[in-house]
Amino acid sequence: MSDLDVSQVLAWLETAAQMLRDSFQEEREISQKTGNLDLVTDMDRRIEQFLVSNIREFYPGDRILGEEGTGDQVEEMSGRVWILDPIDGTMNFIKQQENFAIMVAVVEDGAGKCGFIYDCMRERLIWGGPDMGLYYNGQPLQPPQDQELKDSLVAINWQMFADNVSNVQALAWGSCGVRIQGCAGTEFIHLLLGKQSVYVSKLAPWDYAAGRILCEAAGLRCSTIEGAPLAWLESIRGVFATPRAYESAIRLLNMQ
Amino acid sequence: MSDLDVSQVLAWLETAAQMLRDSFQEEREISQKTGNLDLVTDMDRRIEQFLVSNIREFYPGDRILGEEGTGDQVEEMSGRVWILDPIDGTMNFIKQQENFAIMVAVVEDGAGKCGFIYDCMRERLIWGGPDMGLYYNGQPLQPPQDQELKDSLVAINWQMFADNVSNVQALAWGSCGVRIQGCAGTEFIHLLLGKQSVYVSKLAPWDYAAGRILCEAAGLRCSTIEGAPLAWLESIRGVFATPRAYESAIRLLNMQ
Structure with a gap:
């Protein structure tokens, strides 16, 4: 299992974000999953396939759990597992063209290693994990205050x-x-x-x-x-x- | 009653927006109005006073209804009346430092003439009225689709x-x-x-x-x-x- 190259994942996310921003120039294919409040578009599948193909190329031994089902059947968490949400907030993606996010999690033997959340329309990217700290748009992020x-x-x-x-x-x-x-x-x-x-x-x-x-x-x-x-x-x-x-x-x- | 100079109002809004953005560098004075969910800050008052003093100088015959009470007692709508919300969404201003707006309405003899809404953290400014059309960040804004x-x-x-x-x-x-x-x-x-x-x-x-x-x-x-x-x-x-x-x-x- 090779080490995780965070900067490479960040580059994938930037490419995916640009695909999503560009997608507003085109007509979308929209279909229902479990019902009329649970929609999926061709872009959900395209972004997931883009991420899956990159992970397969650079981390061939890893397994992938993706929302749109283009990864693997993952039934237990041994080894390294990537968990992908190509467009979180698909309804907002369709109706607002904003307020959605790309999310990627990396888990090793059941321990969370690194998470990435990218609100690509507002350009807010947070990533990090227990061994690397937190980053917000490239700068270290201090944990939030312990509000009541x-x-x-x-x-x-x-x-x-x-x-x-x-x-x-x-x-x-x-x-x-x-x-x-x-x-x-x-x-x-x-x-x-x-x-x-x-x-x-x-x-x-x-x-x-x-x-x-x-x-x-x-x-x-x-x-x-x-x-x-x-x-x-x-x-x-x-x-x-x-x-x-x-x-x-x-x-x-x-x-x- | 002199004609309304929209570009002047837009300039006031830009100045007010910068005051609000700069305010996050300082400590705020926060107090309750009707209860713990209805807060007001020194910035609500400062922005309203800034707008009121400009309106008084350039439109001395007009009356002003402001949320923070620094305008006039307005009990009927004859003549030209300005209705001001210096910070709409004060709770968000305090807790999120975003998702608030400056709002200004101009009403003549009970007819809405011009409205301005400025989400100054996201730089989304919409203004317009029945006789002048609608503008979004300086560009004409097409009315939204008639969605179901x-x-x-x-x-x-x-x-x-x-x-x-x-x-x-x-x-x-x-x-x-x-x-x-x-x-x-x-x-x-x-x-x-x-x-x-x-x-x-x-x-x-x-x-x-x-x-x-x-x-x-x-x-x-x-x-x-x-x-x-x-x-x-x-x-x-x-x-x-x-x-x-x-x-x-x-x-x-x-x-x-």
Whole structure:
């Protein structure tokens, strides 16, 4: 297993970002996955294929879990595994032409090594991991302040918020307010930049793998809503938060 | 009453925007207005005073309604009235240092003449009115497509969404999803750029005056949740939407 060349991954991300920016000049093919709120475009597949082909060429022994299924069937986490979300926030990509992200996570024998989240329309790129620190647009990123829930904004998946799943509305009322971007990647960026203290959402592995690695490297807490440790291959209802806000969030989300 | 010099107003907005950007280098004075979710800073007051003093100098016969109360007591809309929100989205200004807006509306004898909304951190400035068309960062702005509710994103005030005021959750489920920025100004920008089809919120006069003028000039529909025409001096629960999405929204919001 060769060492990870971060600068090479960053170059792939820049190329992918330019493909996405250029794509707004063309008509898109859009189709439904699980329903009318779960869309996929030809660009989701093109970006994933671009990343997969590069990883296959330079890291032939690695395995790849990609949202669009062009990687491998990954059922356990031995060795090095790449987890890819080529366009996180596809609905925003289609409807807003912004507020989406490319996300890449690298996991070795079940330990998060490096995460990359790139909001390429706003040119906000955060990457890093436990052994390398955090970087924001090429500069070292200081971990966010340990804000309290009551003094900060929170992000909550809108469907969970409407249905008050696990009491999430109590979390909202205990905060300075709710903001919803509809993209896990940009919500993680806001957490890492200290713009909000909590993010609660239902997420597939590619939605949270990079964000989890970055949050843990920044000293933030990550778990399921029930407080259980995160796996890598399961869809979850997750909480990502500053340590202080995490304590409040877990208490409120698990009140009987 | 002298003619309105739009380029002069744009120059004031640029100066105010620079004051706001520079303000992040300093400590802020923050105090509560009606409660812990309704904050005001020294910058809200400084920006309003800057705008008020310029309007007083160049348009001495005009009256001014400002959020921070440094203008006039305006109880009816005769003559020319300026409606000012020096920082719309003060909570975001404090917590995110972005996603806020400066808003200015000019109303003559109760008719909206010109609105300005400036998201100065992202450098998105929209201005215009019924007799002058719409401009986005200096370029003419085409009105947004007449999107259907079911094919588009919507923005809903998070407190109304939590409490399902006027059935707003049905609006959400009838759409492609909810996005919440917590700033009326940036929600109006998203409407005007076609990134969402509906905005529902509870708003004070300075929160909606500029947005209403711009939306009406763009062919969008604006009313109270009950479908009544908007006044200028009342706090409202308002709906702002593309014509097609407006029909769906009013029906859903008024279902028994």
